[in-house]
Amino acid sequence: MKTKPTHTPQINVITLGCSKNIYDSEVLLGQLHGNKIPVLHEGKVRKEDTVVINTCGFIDRAKQESIDTILQWAEAKEKGKISKLVVMGCLSERYKDDLIKEIPQVDAFFGTNQMAEVVKSLGADYKHELLGERQLTTPSHYSFMKISEGCNRPCSFCAIPLMRGGHVSRKIEDIVLEAKNLARNGTKELILIAQELTYYGIDLYGKRRLDDLLRALSEVAGIEWIRLQYAYPTQFPEEILDVINERETICKYLDMPLQHSSDNVLKAMRRGITQRRTYELVDIIRNKVPGIALRTTLLVGHPGETEKDFENLVKFVQEMKFDRLGVFQYSHEENTHAGTLEDTIPAEVKQERADIIMDVQRDISFSKNEAKIGKTFKVMIDRLENDFWVGRTEFDSPEVDNEVLVPAKDTYLRIGDFANILINDALEYDLYGTVI
Numbered sequence: 001m002k003t004k005p006t007h008t009p010q011i012n013v014i015t016l017g018c019s020k021n022i023y024d025s026e027v028l029l030g031q032l033h034g035n036k037i038p039v040l041h042e043g044k045v046r047k048e049d050t051v052v053i054n055t056c057g058f059i060d061r062a063k064q065e066s067i068d069t070i071l072q073w074a075e076a077k078e079k080g081k082i083s084k085l086v087v088m089g090c091l092s093e094r095y096k097d098d099l100i101k102e103i104p105q106v107d108a109f110f111g112t113n114q115m116a117e118v119v120k121s122l123g124a125d126y127k128h129e130l131l132g133e134r135q136l137t138t139p140s141h142y143s144f145m146k147i148s149e150g151c152n153r154p155c156s157f158c159a160i161p162l163m164r165g166g167h168v169s170r171k172i173e174d175i176v177l178e179a180k181n182l183a184r185n186g187t188k189e190l191i192l193i194a195q196e197l198t199y200y201g202i203d204l205y206g207k208r209r210l211d212d213l214l215r216a217l218s219e220v221a222g223i224e225w226i227r228l229q230y231a232y233p234t235q236f237p238e239e240i241l242d243v244i245n246e247r248e249t250i251c252k253y254l255d256m257p258l259q260h261s262s263d264n265v266l267k268a269m270r271r272g273i274t275q276r277r278t279y280e281l282v283d284i285i286r287n288k289v290p291g292i293a294l295r296t297t298l299l300v301g302h303p304g305e306t307e308k309d310f311e312n313l314v315k316f317v318q319e320m321k322f323d324r325l326g327v328f329q330y331s332h333e334e335n336t337h338a339g340t341l342e343d344t345i346p347a348e349v350k351q352e353r354a355d356i357i358m359d360v361q362r363d364i365s366f367s368k369n370e371a372k373i374g375k376t377f378k379v380m381i382d383r384l385e386n387d388f389w390v391g392r393t394e395f396d397s398p399e400v401d402n403e404v405l406v407p408a409k410d411t412y413l414r415i416g417d418f419a420n421i422l423i424n425d426a427l428e429y430d431l432y433g434t435v436i
Contacts, residue, residue, distance in 0.1 A: 009048040009083065010038035011122055014073075015137065016066050017056025019193050019229070020164075021089060022137055023146045025054045027115060028088075029135035035124035041137045050084040050122065051076075055091035057163055060331040066091040074105035086110070088118050090163040112164050113149070133181055139382060141416030142189035142225075142398060143182050147175055147213065151195035153232065155259075156270045156338040157302060157330060160195055167196065169204045176216050183222030188416065189380060190223055191397060196232040198240075211239045218247040224418070225380070227397055229255040233281055234272040241288040251394040252289055255324075257297035261316035262309035265302055270337065275316075282320060293395035295324035298357060301350035302330045303341035310353055317360050323368060324401050325361045327354040362428050369402065369426035376436055379404045379421045381413045389413045391421070393431075404431045411435055 011032055015025040025041065032039040045051060051073050055066035070087055077085050085106050092099065093111035100109060110118045116126035136143055150165040151158075179190060194200065201209030217226055226249055228240075233256055244250045260266055263275050273281075286292060298313065317325065329350040332343050379391040382398060388405040396402045404421055406413065413419055413435070421433040 007046055007048050008038055009050065010040060010046075011050045011052060012040045012043055012045050013052045013054065014042055014069065015054045016069060017054070017058065017062055017090065019144045019191070020146060020195075021054050021056060023134070023144045023193065024089070024112070024115070026134035026137055026144075028052070028054075028118060029137070030130055030133050031115070031119045031126060032122060032124055033135050034127050034130045034133065035119075037122065037124055039135075041135075045076075045082055047081055047083065049082055050086065051082050052086045052088060052118070052122070055087060055089035057090035057094045057159065059328065059333075063091060070099070070103055070106065074103050077105050086118065086121060088112075088114070093163045094159065134178075136182075136185075136187075138398070139415065140186045141380065141382075142191060143187045144193050145175065145179065145182075145190045146170070146193050147197065148194040148200055152199065153196060153234075153272075154270045154337070156268060157299065157333065157336060159333040159336055162335055164195065167199050167203055169200050169202070171204065172209070172213050172216055175213060176220060179217055179220045179223060183220055186416065188223065188418075189225040189227065190217060191227045191229060192217075193229050196230060197228060198231045198235070198237050208237045210237055211243045214240060214243045214247065214250055218243075218249045224249055225394060226250045227253055227394075229397060231256040233258055233278060236281055238284060238288070241285060244289050244292070252292040253295070253395055253397070254285065254292060255295040255297075255397065259297070259299045260302070260305075260309075260313055262305075262312040265305050265309050265313075268304045268338075268341075269299070269302060275312075279320075293323040294320075295326075295397070295401065296322050297326045297328065299328050299330055300353040300357065301345045303338055303343055303345070305330075305345060314356060314360060317357055317364075321364050321368070322361070323395060324365075325357070326400070327357050329354050365402070366426070366428040369428070369431055372423045372431060373426055374423065376420055376422045377404070377433075379406075379419050379433075381406075381415055381417055381419060383415060384408060391419070402429050402431060404433055406433055406435060 013025050015021055056062040073085050076082050086108050087106050088110040092109045096109045108121050119126045148169040150167045151161050152167045261275050333339050377393045381389050381391040383390050387408050389408050391404045420436040422436050423431050423433040425432040
C-alpha cells in the first residue's frame, strides 16, 4: 500500500505595509534560518506549513488589506490547507483584543516589539548573536536599514506611536556591523529608514548624531550608495547636508514628508513648523546640496482643511517643484488627536484634491525628466523586465520613484551592477537610455 509523501513543515512569512515591516520580516526570516527552520517569504504553502502575516495598520486601506489577508488564511486553516496561523505587526499591536475575538482561527497575535516572542512561538530560540544577519526579501544589491524604532512626535493624524511606541535609536556600532555583514553578501545600496531619521541619537547620546552615523556607514567597504528616507522637517539637523556633500557614497536624495504648506493646517496637524520655515528649509537644502533630489509626501483632507488651504498647497507644489511627490488622503484614526475632530470633508473631495496635486506633479516630473535627455547617469540595474533592463539613478528609491529603462536587445547587463546610461527619451515617470 502506497502512502502519501510527507513534507517537512515550513514557515511562510507574508509581509504587508512599509519598508519597516519588510525589515522586521527579514529579521524574522534570519532568526528562523539561523535556527535551521525551513522558512520562505511569500512562497508556496502546503497543509503542514505555518503562515505568519506581518500586518500594517497605518491607514484605512492598509488596515483593510491586513484584515482581508488574515481572513483569507484563517479560512485556509479551517479547510486544512495550512497547519498554523500567526499574526504580528502594527495591526496586531493596535487591535489585538478585537482580533482575538473576531478571528479565533489565529493561533497567536504579537505586536511590533515582540520579535523574540514570535520566534519562540515558532519553535526557535531568539539568537542575539545573529545581529545584522537578516535574510533579505529585496534583491541582494540593495537593502533597507532601520536605524531606529518608534516616534516621539505628536502629529495629530498619525497612529504610529500607538503601534510602534516612542523613539528608540540603535547603536552606531550595531548598525555599522549590520552594514558590513550586508556588504559581504553583495549589498551595494543601503536605504536608511525610521519613522524619523533626523531624531536619531538623542535618546542614546543626548544629541542628534545622524551625521556621525552617515560618516561611519560611508566607510563600510562595498557600500556604494546610502539613501535617506523619512526625514522630519522640524528641527532639521542641517549638519547632515555637509556630510552629503563630503561623501560620494551618500546619494543626493532626501525623502522629507512635509504633509502640508498652509499654516492653518500645519497647526491643526501639530507639525511644529510654519509655511515660512518650510520654504526656508527647502531653500537651505537645495543651496547647500546643489542637484539634490527632494521627495515629499502630502496629506489632503485633514479636518479643517478649507478650499483656501488647499489652494495654498497647490501653489506650494507648483513653486517648490519637488523631484518626487506622493499624496495620502486623510482617514480617521482612533486615539489620535485628529480622530477627536469631525471629519467633514467628503471622500470624493479628498480624492479630487489628491488628483489635482498629482496632475500638477505629473507635469513637473515630465519637465524635470525632459531636462535629463542627452545627459549620462550612473544607474543601478534592478531587474530584467520584458524587453528592458530596469534601473535607477541615485535620485530614485526602489518601488516609489522613477526608473531608467534600457533596451535588452543586444545589451548585456547584470542585475546589481552599475552602468553609465545616456538618456535619450523621457516620460512623466520613466527615462529611456542606452549604455555608454
